[in-house]
Amino acid sequence: MSDMRLIAPCGFAKRSHRLRFGWLTASALAAGTLCATSQARAAGTPAGTIINNSATATYDLPSGGQDIVTSNIVSLTVDELLDVSVASTDGGDVSVAPGATGQVLTFRVTNAGNGSEAFALTALDNVGGDDFDPSASAIVIDSSGNGVYDPGIDIVYVPGANDPVLAPDGSVLIFVLSDIPAGATNAQRGRVDLVAVAATGSGAPGTSFAGQGQGGGDAVVGATGADAEDDGFYAVAAASVSFVKSATVVDPFGGATRVPGSIITYQLVATVSGSGSLVNVRIADAIPAGSTFQSGSITLEAGTLSDAADADAGEFTGTGIAVRLGNVAAGGTRTVTFQVAID
Amino acid sequence: MKLLLILLAFFLPSAALAQDQVALTSEVFVERTTTDANGASRVSLEPPGVVTPGDRLVFVLTYRNNGASPAADFAVTNPIPESVVFAGTESAGAVYSVDGGRTWGALAALTIPAADGTSRAATLADVTHVRWRFAQAIPPGNGGQLRFRGTVK
Numbered sequence: 001m002s003d004m005r006l007i008a009p010c011g012f013a014k015r016s017h018r019l020r021f022g023w024l025t026a027s028a029l030a031a032g033t034l035c036a037t038s039q040a041r042a043a044g045t046p047a048g049t050i051i052n053n054s055a056t057a058t059y060d061l062p063s064g065g066q067d068i069v070t071s072n073i074v075s076l077t078v079d080e081l082l083d084v085s086v087a088s089t090d091g092g093d094v095s096v097a098p099g100a101t102g103q104v105l106t107f108r109v110t111n112a113g114n115g116s117e118a119f120a121l122t123a124l125d126n127v128g129g130d131d132f133d134p135s136a137s138a139i140v141i142d143s144s145g146n147g148v149y150d151p152g153i154d155i156v157y158v159p160g161a162n163d164p165v166l167a168p169d170g171s172v173l174i175f176v177l178s179d180i181p182a183g184a185t186n187a188q189r190g191r192v193d194l195v196a197v198a199a200t201g202s203g204a205p206g207t208s209f210a211g212q213g214q215g216g217g218d219a220v221v222g223a224t225g226a227d228a229e230d231d232g233f234y235a236v237a238a239a240s241v242s243f244v245k246s247a248t249v250v251d252p253f254g255g256a257t258r259v260p261g262s263i264i265t266y267q268l269v270a271t272v273s274g275s276g277s278l279v280n281v282r283i284a285d286a287i288p289a290g291s292t293f294q295s296g297s298i299t300l301e302a303g304t305l306s307d308a309a310d311a312d313a314g315e316f317t318g319t320g321i322a323v324r325l326g327n328v329a330a331g332g333t334r335t336v337t338f339q340v341a342i343d
Numbered sequence: 344m345k346l347l348l349i350l351l352a353f354f355l356p357s358a359a360l361a362q363d364q365v366a367l368t369s370e371v372f373v374e375r376t377t378t379d380a381n382g383a384s385r386v387s388l389e390p391p392g393v394v395t396p397g398d399r400l401v402f403v404l405t406y407r408n409n410g411a412s413p414a415a416d417f418a419v420t421n422p423i424p425e426s427v428v429f430a431g432t433e434s435a436g437a438v439y440s441v442d443g444g445r446t447w448g449a450l451a452a453l454t455i456p457a458a459d460g461t462s463r464a465a466t467l468a469d470v471t472h473v474r475w476r477f478a479q480a481i482p483p484g485n486g487g488q489l490r491f492r493g494t495v496k
Contacts, residue, residue, distance in 0.1 A: 044395070044495070045396050045496045051426045051495070053369055053371055054421075057365055057367045058416070058418050058420070059365055059417040059418070059481070060414070062410075062412040067365070069367045071367040071368050071404065073369070074369050074371045076495075077394070078394055081395040
């Protein structure tokens with residue numbers, strides 16, 4: 001591999017050798033330099049590249065004319081630098097519900113080294129800095145490359161069996177799937193770290209693995225230690241509803257005593273707190289014993305609802321009232337009233 | 344074997360056949376910074392067992408006039424290897440090329456043309472060749488060293 005690269009001469013060196021004499025010829029003779037690729041790479045010169053250096057000296061000969069002396073060629077092989085970076089791409093906490101399964105965190109793993117390298121992945125779900133521990137159930141490689149977790153299409157990661165192999169500067173999206181404990185409560189955060197480690201080896205920067213580098217040289221641990229991780233967070237967006245019931249009594253005499261014939265107005269206030277929203281919130285309340293429901297007395301947000309089970313949001317069921325509040329966002333309230341007469 | 348040598352000699356350029364009176368050798372070292380137990384850092388030059396992108400290299404050229412007469416109009420030229428970024432020389436008298444050896448001069452006098460017809464001042468990283476030219480002839484038996492630095496891309 002490297003030998004082939006060596007043979008490929010620099011286009012410039014050839015040209016100048018033909019066209020000119022003197023200094024340029026001298027530099028052309030000395031040009032044992034590699035001219036294969038000169039594109040700038042974040043990861044640096046590819047592993048296995050050979051760097052050759054040689055100089056020339058020129059001087060006037062006593063007999064006239066010029067002599068050119070070419071030095072020996074010193075060669076260096078660029079060894080494989082093992083570097084990796086991991087970054088969460090979620091842009092913030094991922095909202096989950098308590099007890100939810102297969103919730104997705106997304107990370108990007110990038111080969112920051114200069115050789116093709118496989119990376120072993122681990123998801124750490126039992127780490128500090130959070131309120132609950134999610135249970136990481138799977139690591140999935142974005143094999144479809146579309147940036148979105150596709151169940152059944154993207155390949156589930158099996159340590160040692162399909163460690164993603166990344167070219168220098170190459171990267172891949174990794175999904176971590178976790179189950180959220182049912183006991184997690186609103187606004188609690190759960191952290192999962194994704195760790196990527198170079199398969200060739202890792203450790204203190206400068207650690208060398210003889211002969212294990214791409215291109216036959218050594219593999220050397222770079223500044224990242226060839227071991228990187230980043231954290232992703234789940235945040236429980238749990239909304240909860242609370243009901244407050246109050247009663248106002250008006251007696252037949254204009255007072256507030258509870259006597260037969262007194263009208264009791266019950267007010268039910270549903271308040272949704274937390275974050276997110278609640279779906280299909282319902283209120284049901286029984287008519288207290290010893291009282292009679294007053295027809296046409298159900299209201300929702302000050303609008304009257306008919307007693308019949310029809311298109312509107314509430315009805316009298318014969319034993320109580322039922323009102324469907326629909327979806328209520330966190331911070332919202334719904335107020336329902338109805339009246340009974342004391343028997 | 345003899346025949347082969349004769350054939351080789353026949354095809355070699357005449358300059359190489361002449362008895363070179365000047366010897367020139369090229370060496371390269373890696374500059375390593377180590378921190379001792381007391382926390383003091385020490386820079387040492389080591390033979391490069393391993394180089395990786397970002398390593399700092401020191402190239403050392405040693406010349407010596409082994410001949411009987413002075414070597415006049417003496418100059419040493421070193422093209423910068425492709426995977427190395429030139430990082431300067433401490434040896435006096437250097438001139439540079441940033442266009443593959445076509446033109447030479449002090450770095451401050453060199454420019455890099457841009458696609459839009461303008462140009463910018465050349466930097467160390469643009470250097471493609473470095474050359475030292477000696478005003479005085481090298482007397483017989485004398486020599487010296489030239490050094491320049493580079494960083495592995």
